[in-house]
Amino acid sequence: MQAAFVLLLAGSIGRLLTYDGPDGHTGWSLALFLVFGVLHLSGPIWAPAPCHGERPSIRHLIRLGMLLAVWLVLLALEPSATWCTMPLLFTGVHRLPVPLALPLASVLTLLVIVSELRVASGLFNPNLVIAPIALGTVVTAVLLHSRRLADRQRLLIDDLVRARGELAANERRTGALEERQRLSAEIHDILAQSLSSQQMLLQAAERQWHIAPDTAHEHVRGAAASAGRALAEVRRFVRDLAPLDLDGNTLVHAMRALAEQPAMPGTDGEPASGPAVEFRLDGTPGNLPEAVETALLRVSQGALANVREHSGATRAVITLTCSKDSVCVDIADNGRGFEPGRIPHRREARTRGHGLPLMESRARRAGGTLRVESAHGEGTVVTMSVVLGAHDGAAARSTLPAEETS
Structure with missing residues (x-):
């Protein structure tokens, strides 16, 4: 035109x-x-x-x-x-x-x-009147028709976008429901059946404790064997829930892979964006307990997710520092920073999945501590540290049989 x-x-x-x-x-x-x-x-x-x-x-x-x-x-x-x-x-x-x-x-x-x-000159030419009217009518009709088509196309696109969002939400809900059902079935098969069997054996042993001691002792041994099998199954179940990044890989390899992950994609067709992430290793990590490795990796993932989503940083560094009796990880960025005292509520953290309170809880369960240092315009440093000797003692006490810990 x-x-x-x-x-x-x-x-x-x-x-x-x-x-x-x-x-x-x-x-x-x-x-x-x-x-x-x-x-x-x-x-x-x-x-x-x-x-x-x-x-x-x-x-x-x-x-x-x-x-x-x-x-x-x-x-x-x-x-x-x-x-x-x-x-x-x-x-x-x-x-x-x-x-x-x-x-x-x-x-x-x-x-x-x-x-x-x-x-115009000479005799009257009717085309001078008919042609503009016909052309103007055609142009106006084409414009109105194209506008209706554009409106219908826009409505169709909105419906498709809404349907795609609903489908994605349904898939997430279906996946969560399936995972919940799987965990429920595993817990039922591992714990419920075993506890039911132990209860029946112990009740039978109590009834025959005085009249048939040998039979009662046999029932007690059967209950102990059932508890041992259930404990092994629970340990296998918990081990299967460990991070996939640590499945067959070392903590260093998982940390380096985390730093090499691509940036998050943009919206409405915008290019991907995010900070440049670097991994540094200080020292040589020994044989760390699985719970410590899992907590270090999960805290690093959560802190890096916060950096990419909220900080506006252009650079971030993940530093894993290992010594004989301790290990710590630092996630530092050059973003806008914030006031560490204004941490999201725990309920909000659970809904988002990467809140600082959740990272604090994860570090505490692994026997470590979490520290956040930040200021407006000066970036943020999230540090998780674990004293290995203290953690080993706590882990050993938590895995002792019930009669020994009591």
């Missing part, structure tokens, strides 16, 4: 300079043609048309008014400007509301007819 406008404008100027010949108003007509072209071609920059479904801005309406005013003066001075109105219907009027676009298109068509009749 812009190319058609330029061609029609050039044709009108050419007719002005060649066919009509210079006269008293040629200079004014040429200047108005240039103003008309500049107003039309520069309009999308300083007064863009409204998007579908939006009301036109005041600036856009002023631009249309100026175009129509200049065009009316050109019609009075130079009838060759008549057909320059067709691109206006496409590039300016089609974005207006229908109650405003239809009367404006009718007025433009009427002005074209009047201008053609004014310069």
